Amino acid sequence: EPEVTQTPSHQVTQMGQEVILRCVPISNHLYFYWYRQILGQKVEFLVSFYNNEISEKSEIFDDQFSVERPDGSNFTLKIRSTKLEDSAMYFCASSADPHETQYFGPGTRLLVL
């Protein structure tokens, strides 16, 4: 069964460093999403992406974040200058249509020291 994959599974970085989280969505899906979950808190929507541009974004998705689809398979989330409060699980999801089921990847655990 097709699934969303994410790399790395864990990432440790120093405050102020840039990180890139990678996702491979399900192959025939056209809509891609990033969510985050701070430890012990709710899953929060960050951004959705379609046709090489951002479709929707939340207030959390500020100028330090960017998303890109650098090739036909990968979808990335870049955090330019990480802060301690960026420590969280980051989940990628994809869907065939904006109103169809979103399928989630296993997540990347980011720890900012």
Place this chain on the structure above:
Amino acid sequence: DAKTTQPPSMDCAEGRAANLPCNHSTISGNEYVYWYRQIHSQGPQYIIHGLKNNETNEMASLIITEDRKSSTLILPHATLRDTAVYYCIVHAGSGGGADGLTFGKGTHLIIQP
């Protein structure tokens, strides 16, 4: 904020049916009811969704009241592996952009041996 209300926790004996309730009294006509679950800090796993008719798949059944203001997820024969946080989410089936899902705190279902 989430448009759904769920009990924070529930227990169920292994082998019995687990019935998880959800209130969504402000649901709009074009919004579907989705259920996901999250085991530990893994990515949310899609379970089932419906608009107004009852639905069943290999994982669960979804019962939606006639007025659509509430629903119940039924796991027919719960196993220990069904211990997880279960999220009830309403999500538009048409219109607008690729909106993110709005997660609440969900119901922590604990299956007792």
